Amino acid sequence: MWALHLIMHPKFGVPNLSRFRAYKNGQPIYSHQGNMPTVTFGEAIRQAYAEEMRRDKNVFLVGEDVGRWGSLYRSSRGLLEEFGTKQVKDAPISEAAIAGCGLGAAMMGMRPIVEIMYIDFITISMDQIVNHAAKWHQLSNGRMKLPIVYKTQGGAGRRNSSQHSQSLENWFVNIPGLITVMPSTPYDVKGLLKSAIRNDNPVMFIEHKALYFEKGEVPEAEYLIPLGQADVKRSGNDLTIIATSWMVTFALKAAEQLAQDNISCEVIDPRTLWPLDKETIIRSVRKTGHCLVVTEAPSEGGWSGEASSVVHEHCFASLKKPVRRHCGMRTGMPYGPTLERQCIPSADSIAEAARGLMKQAPSA
């Protein structure tokens, strides 16, 4: 049977389609009228780019191989042909210059999307992002708008070893003035990217390299997903699993396994790591009394600790067990398919961590 799960949000003027969900066998089904096209994550990005570039000629994409190649995972293919070099700019391998180019252009009224091919390379851009893009709005007393999307991709899953597989999102969550977004589905990436492009703050938009060829339903009609709003990817009553990016996929699979053990999981995807939708998390944990936080990034000094603290600070009376974190190992990512999978959470390991949490003595 289909369990229709509708959560209305009267405070939002724009209908939030992601809330209009049905679930079948634990998998979300969009209760949109008519059949929705199924597209890849990369295609959803391409659609968002194209729609925003058509809508506003100030929107432009700049980065390494975004034009001729259509970017590494083909998420901008065909755009150079449609929009030309004014809106699609192939840049040299110069991450500091590219990041600064976005900032300078935004200062003068443009809406740049700066693509940094791998998040590992964003280390070269950090001066521009942290020292300048994140500071100038404040130094202008709120007058200067800086609508920049710093778009990149991180994480393991493509056997690329330790300089092409890092999860560095925690750095950006720690910088006042930045918004940090990590989408997990084709539907979310399109709606969030469009919102990020229209937002007047610098937005760190971090995709996951393992997700580009994942498929999902994306409506043909235009929609936006507000930044700062979490999504309940699966409803449940016993355990709240907060998972980000690629880990959402595994958390949903783990929830299936746990359902066999009569553990009903609610899976929350924050989608925006900061500003954090605390309300959705708090509401869920007050209901379930248990919380597991799953990230691919190592737990130490990370956002997973922030999420855990939010739960402890707001849900202490409801918690039946301490919050547990299940995160990637604190290691440089080893090479090859076998070892890298052993260093990050999987559906099995999440399920095991969840069972451990549920069995744990309350005082532990």
Place this chain on the structure above:
Amino acid sequence: MTELTKFYAEMLLLRQFDQLCLDLKKKDLIYSGYHPYEGQEAVAVGFCAALRRDDALLSTHRPHCHAVAKGCTLESVLTEMMGRVTGCSGGLGGAMQFLDIDHNFYCGSVVGSNLPIATGIGTAFKQQGGDRVCMCVFGDGASNTGSFHEALNLAAIWKLPVVFLCENNQFAEAMPVKEFVACERISMRARSYGLEEITVDGNDVEASRKAANEAIERCRRGEGPVFIEALTYRIRGHYVGDPESTYRNMDEIGGMREKEPLKRAKEKLLQGGVPETELKAMLQEINQKLAALEEWALKQEFPTLQQAIDHVGIALDNAPEVRGPQSLAL
């Protein structure tokens, strides 16, 4: 008034303004590191003052005279350095990092960072189709950063309307340029990236203005970026009270004072028949103006904590209640 008289008046204002700032720093009324500008005034007046208001100027950690030359008011620049709310960044930036949107002036305190930003401003100006120009000032030290090289290449391949102005004052903090740059002239680096380059005596205000006009016009015509190396000399330390004798022979300063831009301009004016009394009256008028400025500045308020944290980012309007107090401003 001849052009040189006008330049002299502008340089004299900057010299006296810099001295006022130095005095305020010594009284601990400017809080951060303060980087004196004495001896480099011909660069500010020759180059920065050659821009239109709608052109952009990116400056450095030694920005106050560049800002005034670009048209920012003395009031907004001085009180910014003093951390008062009337400063152009509301007193939140201080002596090394502030911006003035109305005068298209921006500066920051990380050496070399402004060159990449200049490529973005240049990209926007080019795309928008007008004839606006971005000028980016940096020192000899910045020419050793990666940002310098990335930005020059990007500006050159995209033919951006950017004037890169290397204000070579011979020292990067305590590093003499002759020891820390191996090539003969820094402008040689620009040539290797395909930029037009001009090397100019940065203590000669007339030559500086001529070079500025040439570079700016070239950018306005859409002929791509220009690199200028303006040779000058930092008469004072990197900051007030730095251990200067560790990196330069103190005797050389005396010789450089003979070549500093105000002295040279003054000699030329006197030779040209401008009466000394006129120049003295000019100084007196400036000093009176700055005394009044100081008196006014000391009465200005400091920003409140609330004003300080009000604009960290633009709050998301869709869900303010989900963010909690510590995240109000992103």
